[in-house]
Amino acid sequence: MISQQFEYSAPATLQEALDLLANEGAKPLAGGMSLIPMMKLRLAAPEQLIDIGRLRELNYIRREGEQMHIGAGTTHWDVESSPIVRAHCPLLSETVSNIGDIQVRNRGTIGGSAAHADPSADYPAAFCALEAQFKLVKKGGERVVGASDFFVDMLTTALESGEIIAEVIVPVEQRGTGVSYQKCVQPASGFAIVGVAVRVSSEFVRIGVTGLGAKAYRATNAEEIYTSTHDAAKAAAVVADGADSNSDIHASASYRKHLARIYTQRALKEAASRMG
Amino acid sequence: MATTTITKTEKLVGKAMRRQEDPRLITGSATYVDDIQMPGMLHACILRSPHGAANIKSVDIAAALAHPGVAAVYVGKDTEKVGPVPCGASLPGLRVPHHYVLAIDRVYFIGHPVAVVVATDKYIARDAVDLIEVEYETLQAVTDPEKAIGPGAPPVHPEWPDNVAFNYHQEGGDVDTAFAQAEVVVKQRITSQRLIPSSMETRGVVADYNTGDKALTIWSSTQIPHLMRTLVAQMLGAPEHKVRVVTPEVGGGFGSKLNVYAEEALMGFVAMKLGQPVKWIESRRENCMCTIHGRGHVDYFEVAAKKDGTILGIKLKLIQDLGAYHQLLTPAIPTLSVLMMPGLYRCQNVRADIVGAFTNAVPTDAYRGAGRPEATHGIERMVDILAAELKMDPAEIRLKNFIHNDEFPYATGTGLSYDSGNYAAPLHKAMDLIDYHNLREEQRQARSQGRLMGIGLSTYGEICAFGPSPATPAGGWESATVKIEPSGMVTVMTGSSPHGQGEETTFAQITADELGVGIDDVIVLHGDTAIVQYGIGTFGSRGTAVGGTAVYFALQELKKKIKKYGAMLLESEEVSFSDGVCVDHKTGKSVTLAEIAGASHRAMKLPPGTQPGMVETYFWEPPNFAFPFGAHAVVTEVNRETGDIEIKRYVAVDDCGNIINPLIVAGQVHGGVVQGLGQALWEQAVYDDNGQLITGEFMDYAIPRASMIPWIETEHTVTPSPVNPLGVKGVGEAGTIGCSPAVVNSVVDALSTLGVRHIDMPMTPEKIWNLMEGARA
Numbered sequence A: 001m002i003s004q005q006f007e008y009s010a011p012a013t014l015q016e017a018l019d020l021l022a023n024e025g026a027k028p029l030a031g032g033m034s035l036i037p038m039m040k041l042r043l044a045a046p047e048q049l050i051d052i053g054r055l056r057e058l059n060y061i062r063r064e065g066e067q068m069h070i071g072a073g074t075t076h077w078d079v080e081s082s083p084i085v086r087a088h089c090p091l092l093s094e095t096v097s098n099i100g101d102i103q104v105r106n107r108g109t110i111g112g113s114a115a116h117a118d119p120s121a122d123y124p125a126a127f128c129a130l131e132a133q134f135k136l137v138k139k140g141g142e143r144v145v146g147a148s149d150f151f152v153d154m155l156t157t158a159l160e161s162g163e164i165i166a167e168v169i170v171p172v173e174q175r176g177t178g179v180s181y182q183k184c185v186q187p188a189s190g191f192a193i194v195g196v197a198v199r200v201s202s203e204f205v206r207i208g209v210t211g212l213g214a215k216a217y218r219a220t221n222a223e224e225i226y227t228s229t230h231d232a233a234k235a236a237a238v239v240a241d242g243a244d245s246n247s248d249i250h251a252s253a254s255y256r257k258h259l260a261r262i263y264t265q266r267a268l269k270e271a272a273s274r275m276g
Numbered sequence B: 001m002a003t004t005t006i007t008k009t010e011k012l013v014g015k016a017m018r019r020q021e022d023p024r025l026i027t028g029s030a031t032y033v034d035d036i037q038m039p040g041m042l043h044a045c046i047l048r049s050p051h052g053a054a055n056i057k058s059v060d061i062a063a064a065l066a067h068p069g070v071a072a073v074y075v076g077k078d079t080e081k082v083g084p085v086p087c088g089a090s091l092p093g094l095r096v097p098h099h100y101v102l103a104i105d106r107v108y109f110i111g112h113p114v115a116v117v118v119a120t121d122k123y124i125a126r127d128a129v130d131l132i133e134v135e136y137e138t139l140q141a142v143t144d145p146e147k148a149i150g151p152g153a154p155p156v157h158p159e160w161p162d163n164v165a166f167n168y169h170q171e172g173g174d175v176d177t178a179f180a181q182a183e184v185v186v187k188q189r190i191t192s193q194r195l196i197p198s199s200m201e202t203r204g205v206v207a208d209y210n211t212g213d214k215a216l217t218i219w220s221s222t223q224i225p226h227l228m229r230t231l232v233a234q235m236l237g238a239p240e241h242k243v244r245v246v247t248p249e250v251g252g253g254f255g256s257k258l259n260v261y262a263e264e265a266l267m268g269f270v271a272m273k274l275g276q277p278v279k280w281i282e283s284r285r286e287n288c289m290c291t292i293h294g295r296g297h298v299d300y301f302e303v304a305a306k307k308d309g310t311i312l313g314i315k316l317k318l319i320q321d322l323g324a325y326h327q328l329l330t331p332a333i334p335t336l337s338v339l340m341m342p343g344l345y346r347c348q349n350v351r352a353d354i355v356g357a358f359t360n361a362v363p364t365d366a367y368r369g370a371g372r373p374e375a376t377h378g379i380e381r382m383v384d385i386l387a388a389e390l391k392m393d394p395a396e397i398r399l400k401n402f403i404h405n406d407e408f409p410y411a412t413g414t415g416l417s418y419d420s421g422n423y424a425a426p427l428h429k430a431m432d433l434i435d436y437h438n439l440r441e442e443q444r445q446a447r448s449q450g451r452l453m454g455i456g457l458s459t460y461g462e463i464c465a466f467g468p469s470p471a472t473p474a475g476g477w478e479s480a481t482v483k484i485e486p487s488g489m490v491t492v493m494t495g496s497s498p499h500g501q502g503e504e505t506t507f508a509q510i511t512a513d514e515l516g517v518g519i520d521d522v523i524v525l526h527g528d529t530a531i532v533q534y535g536i537g538t539f540g541s542r543g544t545a546v547g548g549t550a551v552y553f554a555l556q557e558l559k560k561k562i563k564k565y566g567a568m569l570l571e572s573e574e575v576s577f578s579d580g581v582c583v584d585h586k587t588g589k590s591v592t593l594a595e596i597a598g599a600s601h602r603a604m605k606l607p608p609g610t611q612p613g614m615v616e617t618y619f620w621e622p623p624n625f626a627f628p629f630g631a632h633a634v635v636t637e638v639n640r641e642t643g644d645i646e647i648k649r650y651v652a653v654d655d656c657g658n659i660i661n662p663l664i665v666a667g668q669v670h671g672g673v674v675q676g677l678g679q680a681l682w683e684q685a686v687y688d689d690n691g692q693l694i695t696g697e698f699m700d701y702a703i704p705r706a707s708m709i710p711w712i713e714t715e716h717t718v719t720p721s722p723v724n725p726l727g728v729k730g731v732g733e734a735g736t737i738g739c740s741p742a743v744v745n746s747v748v749d750a751l752s753t754l755g756v757r758h759i760d761m762p763m764t765p766e767k768i769w770n771l772m773e774g775a776r777a
């Protein structure tokens, strides 16, 4: 399990990093929890790694008005243990605590998880339910993309070459909103066979689903049914409709869809019980 | 010389003691193969087949050889004269394919070694492997053993188109009459899926050839240093006395390192060719693909019985997935299943037929339990199926059929002699601990609420303490040397090769008691053929029962010598030795072990006919195997929505004879149960139809983690073995053997109200969900 040769640089500033990333063949390295295993299996072979994991500029959690701004380099553990996140975006705290083990959470980052776009990763379910915004930067440019446009396909995002996620923006949860993340764990990898993130209030419901298809999605049809009926079972029944479900030795397509329905129901009920 | 007040030292045998080996393991100061560094050491990386079956049309190594830092590249033709990789088991009519260390013109399984690159560092070696160009002509592969021996399957080895490596028949009693007289016959196909042993440390080899001495040293992560030395010397055509094998710390083996692998000889070959040391460390992916797998059974069982539950006869047709080659013991493993197929039951009428099937997969071989988990799983499932058929309680049917206490030694229908047993005792204890009768009541209530609660029992027996030499391929004895140094400190050298079993502690406990010294006054050395006399190794739950007994007998010899020196020093005819002191009871005078040891080395004076020094070596040949047994009881609940299985309670009552160290025994049972749970619930080596290994890494191969394991309650009954003076039986594999049938029986019991009678392992939630859906339909 040895990667191909590569160059490594650890720029001191974001600007320097973006300059280096403008080079052909350069790739950002954050926590390395997904990239390094891919390199060791020789499924990825970048020529130049630009280590953005050490940039202070990308490591912060801030509340600004009704929004939370989380630097892309913030580790899973920093999000999990942040009192601000727990107070204002409890869905992220709960979701992130389900990722891997403590060693992984100590290194892996929110930006890395989003950029990697693993179809079984946990974060994307929450990003969909939170309608997260991603601030993307590159040499000489900056733009903001919403979760539904950001996740394009399996391991594929809207990121352009030379572009990185600088920040993840999520709403501050209003009083009276209940949240829940429910995950069916794949016993070998610990990733989600399915994971369902839910936010419910008297005004709205948001359902984000990961693990079922090639990318995480917002189950708007299920949201609509829940809004009109407040019946978790009825809403959950349609959550997998139209999904092109993954199938592997851990769960066939039909069982995965079944699990998506069960876990949606559980998440809806739990979130509703936490509305208070 | 002192006039005595003898303080009796505390006996250590039977005491729960922390392991002597743990400080170095826990603090990271142990040396594994990969920790070995040598000046000028080269690094090897192996090119492996990406196909399950293919002809090799050409191999072009030019670009790899030209890569800066590459010292050499060898292909199959270069190593044609090395080997073959040995099979130590023999069966009548066994077909043994020639197992080259590197494939020559055909590859037989994914991961089959094709070439080796040797370079100045491991990164260069790995890069250069990608520069070798191999032209393959892919062939149809077959990985399912039943398909392999069925019509129209592609031949694994073209010379044997039926893919049958051997047929083996064993019979005892009168099976036909038993089945003719039966009032009920139950039949079931039961599989024990292929498993990947997954030791924490993968394999690894360092080889160093001294060109002046023409002497080769091999460091390898193995369970059998001496056998490996003999066999690798043969493979390389090197004189055995000039080959030294060292096993540094071994990070687990579970049987997967009870073997001689191509890479061990290959590294010896490279070192001899280049005259430079070379290191090869197996990656986890290679470990999944190329180190032996375990299990791989398809069993067709039939049990004949009377209406009252009395078992009359057992038939078994066993299809063993062998993989593409025979490794050291591959074909022998299923014969162990046959030996143990009657379990703990009084049934003499048994018939077994094994078909050994070649498949395009890595060979199977010994993995924790090696043949006995499969046998136990089979008979313990069948007994439950019979109980269900007769509407009997699973405990009652077992109690009815157990061999009685007064029948030992008991001659089985498969030709074994069970040494000692009290089979009802652990079952009763397990039932008491788990509160069996109230649980059944609780289950009735749960069922009335629509909950799927199950109670499962298994009563296992195992054959271990391998074993009498006539029944063990390379000899079944074990050796020990005990030396008392001039200072009175004690060195034990054992032919066993512990790699997690804690024998550095248990052997020291035995020694400390016999010599009356403290545990820290004893050191146990093993795993270096230049230091330790020839030995067999650690496997088959034999370490303490055979290796420990050899230590015990060496100590008895040594005590005779101690007394001779004691008598001489005390100028007495009659002395006794205990608690580290020789005493002349007439005069009350005494002399300590240290004084005796010193005197024997200075040798100012010798007892008549006695040599100086204080060393004895003993090679102990066991007269029989030992047969531990026990009962496991498991409570489960199945989630109706998802098929998830929750283990609510796990009780293991084992009888491994006398217990030397309860802490180590508990650890062995825990570890064994965890691996049994792995098989029952999660683990499976899956090949697709092209021979690709889908579970080639831990992203897909689900080994159990601490967070997945229930609380394990352990208890014991003690029925000493008469086979050895320590009265011990062996416990390394017991947990694994007892576990899987208890768990499956429990889940089948939970689903029995839905008409479920059997579930094959692993019992994944999806499998359970499908069964529930099927019942709903």
Ligand SMILES: Cc1cc2nc3c(=O)[nH]c(=O)nc-3n(C[C@H](O)[C@H](O)[C@H](O)COP(=O)(O)OP(=O)(O)OC[C@H]3O[C@@H](n4cnc5c(N)ncnc54)[C@H](O)[C@@H]3O)c2cc1C
Pocket: A027, A028, A029, A030, A031, A032, A033, A034, A035, A036, A037, A052, A072, A073, A098, A099, A100, A101, A104, A107, A108, A109, A110, A111, A112, A113, A115, A116, A118, A120, A121, A122, A123, A159, A163, A164, A165, A166, A189, A190, A191, A192
């Ligand atoms: C043992 C183990 C278990 C795990 N279990 C889980 C689990 O249960 N659930 C789960 O969701 N995840 C799991 N993970 C993955 C983990 O969450 C990773 O941390 C995450 O997927 C990647 O984050 P990283 O910071 O390590 O990114 P890296 O591995 O450094 O990078 C991943 C990819 O993202 C790119 N990248 C990184 N940062 C940025 C950025 N700011 N902008 C643009 N591109 C960027 C890299 O170039 C690379 O392509 C597990 C990982 C391991 C090793």
